[in-house]
Amino acid sequence: MDLFFLYSVAGVLLGLSATFYIITGMLKKSNEIGNTKGDRFDYACSFDVLKAKNQVSRFFDIDKM
Amino acid sequence: MTQKCNFCGGALKYDAELQMMVCEYCLGMFPVEETDEEKELTKKADDDLKIGNHSKIDDPSRTDDFIECEIYTCKSCGAELVINDVEASTYCAYCGQPTIVFDRIAKRRRPKYIIPFSITKNYAIANIREKFIQGKFVPDEIKYFNPDLLRGIYVPFWLYDICYKDKQLIQGQYTEKGSNDSSTMICFREAVATYKNIPVDASDRLSNESSERLEPFYDRDMMDFKVEYLSGFYADLMDSKTDQLKTIALSRVKEMFWEQMQKNVALKQCTLLKSSPKYAIEKEEYALFPVWFMIFHEGDREYTILVNGQTGKVVGALPPSRPKTLKTAIIMGILLSVLGAFILPRIACFDIEMQGWVDSVLFLGIPALLAGGLRNLQSLRKSLHLTTEKVVRDFVKERQDM
Numbered sequence: 001m002d003l004f005f006l007y008s009v010a011g012v013l014l015g016l017s018a019t020f021y022i023i024t025g026m027l028k029k030s031n032e033i034g035n036t037k038g039d040r041f042d043y044a045c046s047f048d049v050l051k052a053k054n055q056v057s058r059f060f061d062i063d064k065m
Numbered sequence: 066m067t068q069k070c071n072f073c074g075g076a077l078k079y080d081a082e083l084q085m086m087v088c089e090y091c092l093g094m095f096p097v098e099e100t101d102e103e104k105e106l107t108k109k110a111d112d113d114l115k116i117g118n119h120s121k122i123d124d125p126s127r128t129d130d131f132i133e134c135e136i137y138t139c140k141s142c143g144a145e146l147v148i149n150d151v152e153a154s155t156y157c158a159y160c161g162q163p164t165i166v167f168d169r170i171a172k173r174r175r176p177k178y179i180i181p182f183s184i185t186k187n188y189a190i191a192n193i194r195e196k197f198i199q200g201k202f203v204p205d206e207i208k209y210f211n212p213d214l215l216r217g218i219y220v221p222f223w224l225y226d227i228c229y230k231d232k233q234l235i236q237g238q239y240t241e242k243g244s245n246d247s248s249t250m251i252c253f254r255e256a257v258a259t260y261k262n263i264p265v266d267a268s269d270r271l272s273n274e275s276s277e278r279l280e281p282f283y284d285r286d287m288m289d290f291k292v293e294y295l296s297g298f299y300a301d302l303m304d305s306k307t308d309q310l311k312t313i314a315l316s317r318v319k320e321m322f323w324e325q326m327q328k329n330v331a332l333k334q335c336t337l338l339k340s341s342p343k344y345a346i347e348k349e350e351y352a353l354f355p356v357w358f359m360i361f362h363e364g365d366r367e368y369t370i371l372v373n374g375q376t377g378k379v380v381g382a383l384p385p386s387r388p389k390t391l392k393t394a395i396i397m398g399i400l401l402s403v404l405g406a407f408i409l410p411r412i413a414c415f416d417i418e419m420q421g422w423v424d425s426v427l428f429l430g431i432p433a434l435l436a437g438g439l440r441n442l443q444s445l446r447k448s449l450h451l452t453t454e455k456v457v458r459d460f461v462k463e464r465q466d467m
Contacts, residue, residue, distance in 0.1 A: 007413045010427050011405030017434035018405075019398040024441035026393070027385050030200040032448045033370075034278055034380035043260045047325050051232075051255040058251055062232040062339050 068296050071095070076162040078297025081182035081217075081355075081374070086293055097181075097293045139164055151268070151304045154219070154295035155464055163296045174303065176290040178224070178352035180282055182217055182298060182374045189357040189372040190215065196379045202393075204386040207363050214360040216461055217374060219300035219353040220276065221267040223307065225314040226348035229322050230257040234339040237332025251338065252330045259347075260318050264354070265310045267303035270460045273313060275451050278380045279373045282354050286375055290353070299464055300353060307349075315344060358461040369457045382448030 053060075068077040068086060075090035079097070086095045139157040157164050184192075190212065197208045232255045239250040262284050266276035288294070319342070327335045355374025360367055363384070370381035413423040451457070 004410045004414055007410035007423070008406040011407070011409030012402040013405075014409065014427060014431055014434075015401035015403070015405035016398055017431045017438075018401050019394060020438040021434040021441075022397060023390065023394045024438040024445075027202055027390065028441045028445050030202040031383045031385050032445050033196045033200075033382065034378055035382075035444070035448055042321070043263050044321060044325065045259045045261050047256060047258040047322075049254060049256045049329055051253070052329075053253040054250065056234070056251050056253050058234075058236075058338065060234055060251070060253055062234055062253060062255075062341055 068293060076296075077293075078163055079181060079294050080297070081185045084181065084183070086296065097291055137164075151270075151301045152464065153300040153302050155299055163298075174351060176221070176302075176353045177350045178287045179219070179290045179294050180284075180286050180352070180354050180375050181288065181294045182355040183286065184355075184357065184372065184374050184377045186215055186217065186357070188377060189359070189374075192372060192377045192379050193359060193370055197383070200383065202385040202389050203383050204363065204389075207361075207383055210361045210363075212359045212361050213367075214358075214461065216358050216464065217298040218356055218358055218461070219295060219298055220271060220356050221301055221303040222264045222276075222282075222352050222354050223267050223303070223310045223314070224262045224264055224348075224350045224352055225260075225311070225346055227260045227263065227314065227318050227344055227346055228257065229260065229318050229342065229344045231255070231322060231326075231340050231342040233326060233337060233341075235326065235330050235332065235335050236338050237327075237330060237335040239332055247333070250332060252332065254326055254329060256322075256326060256329070258318075258322055258325065260321065263314050263317055264352075265313045265317075267305045267310060267351070268301055268460075269304050270301070270456060272451060272454065272456065275371060275380065275454075275457060276356075278451075279354075279356060279371055279378060282373065282375055287352065295353075298355070303351065311346065311349075314346075318344070358457075360458060360461055366453060367458055368452050369454070369461060370452065381452045382445060383452075384449065 069075070070077055070088035070091060070093050072093045073088060073091040075088045077086040077088055077095065079085075080087040080094075083094065084097075086097055087093070139162065142157060142162070155164055156162065194208075194210075197203050197210065200208075232253070234251060234253055236249060236251045238247045240247040264276075264280065264282060266273050268276075323337065357372035357374055359370045359372070361370070362368070366384075368381065368383070370379060372379050409423060409427075413420045
C-alpha cells in the first residue's frame with residue numbers, strides 16, 4: 001500500500017513536470033517571435049573534406065597529418 | 066542634401082513598393098539615379114582616400130567620454146538640426162523634409178552596397194499584427210496595439226568572405242546499424258570551407274543578438290550604394306571597430322564549420338578534442354540593410370519589435386497573458402497529475418520488471434522535463450529582455466521627427 005501511495009505521488013510529480021515543460025514550450029512558441037535559427041541563412045559556399053581517418057587514438061598528432 | 070522633384074520641386078522619397086523615387090506632392094515618379102551633386106562629392110571622397118586624407122572621425126584615439134553632436138543646416142528651410150555622430154539620413158524637425166547628410170557619407174567610409182526597403186510601412190504593421198494575433202498567450206490589449214512609433218532605419222553591416230581550414234580530432238558516440246550498443250570513437254578530419262557575405266552588425270547602438278535574429282538578408286536584392294535610396298528613411302553609418310567585427314564573423318564561421326564537421330563524422334554527442342584552425346578573410350564590404358522598428362507600450366513598459374525590411378521577418382517577444390497562462394496551466398496540471406497518479410502505480414505494482422522501467426522514467430524524466438522547461442523560460446526571458454532593452458529604444462527614438 002505504501003508503495004502504491006509513493007508511486008501515486010511520483011505520478012503527480014511527473015504530471016506537474018510535464019505540465020511545466022508543455023506550458024513553457026507553448027509560451028515560447030506563442031510569445032517569442034522570429035528566434036528560429038533554422039531561418040538563418042547558411043552562408044557556406046563549399047565544404048570539402050581533405051583527409052579523414054576513423055578510430056584514431058586520443059594522442060593522435062593532427063599537426064603531422 | 067534633399068532630392069527635388071523635377072515637376073514641382075517637392076522633396077523625393079524612396080518608395081519601397083514601387084522601388085522608385087516618388088514626390089509626395091505631385092506623385093511624380095523617377096528612377097533611382099545618381100545626382101550631379103553626389104557624383105562630385107563621390108569623386109572628391111575617392112580623391113581624398115587616394116591621398117590618405119581620412120576624416121578625424123575615424124581616428125581610433127577618440128574616446129567615448131563625450132557625446133558628439135553636429136549641427137547640420139536643412140537645405141529646404143534653413144533650420145539648424147542637431148544630429149548624432151553616425152546619422153546619415155533623417156527628417157527635418159521643422160519642415161518635415163527628408164534630409165540626407167551627404168557631407169558625412171562623402172567624408173566617412175561610404176557603403177559599397179545597400180539593400181533597399183521592399184517592405185512598406187503598412188506591410189510591416191500587417192506582418193506584426195498577424196504574428197500577435199496567432200499567439201495564444203498574447204494579451205488581448207497587445208494584439209490590437211496602436212504603434213507609438215514606426216521608423217525605417219538603414220542599419221550598417223560589414224559583409225565578410227572567409228576561407229576557413231581546420232584539422233580536428235573529434236570524439237563521439239558511434240552506434241552500429243541494427244545494434245543498440247554504442248561505443249566511443251575518435252575521428253580525425255581535415256576540411257576547408259568557404260563562406261560568403263557573412264553579415265555583422267556594425268552599429269554599437271544595436272545589439273548583435275537582435276540584428277542576427279533579423280537574418281537572412283538575401284544578396285539577390287543588394288545594389289551598389291546610391292544615396293537616393295536613403296531618402297524617406299533614417300540611416301546610420303558604422304561606429305563599431307572593425308577588429309571586433311572580424312572576431313564576431315570568425316566565431317560564426319567557427320560555429321558553422323563545427324556543425325558541418327559533426328554531420329560529416331556522423332557521431333552523436335560530439336566533443337572537439339583538438340583543432341588547428343587557419344583562416345583568410347578574402348573580402349570585407351560595407352553595406353546598409355533595411356529594418357523597420359516599431360515601438361508600442363503596454364502598461365508602463367515599452368516594447369520594440371523589429372521587422373526585416375527585405376523579407377518582412379518579425380523579431381521580438383511579448384509578455385504572456387497571466388490569466389490565459391494560469392487557466393491553461395491549471396487545467397493541464399490537474400489532468401496530467403490525475404493521469405500520472407492513476408496510471409503509474411498500477412504499472413509499477415503490476416510487475417517487478419515494469420517497476421524498474423517506471424523508476425527510470427521517474428529519475429530521468431522528471432529532471433529532463435524540468436530542465437527543458439527552464440530552457441524554454443530562459444529563452445523567452447532573453448528575448449523579452451532584448452525587446453524591452455533601453456538601448457534599442459533609444460536607437461529608434463533619438464532621431465528627428467517627421
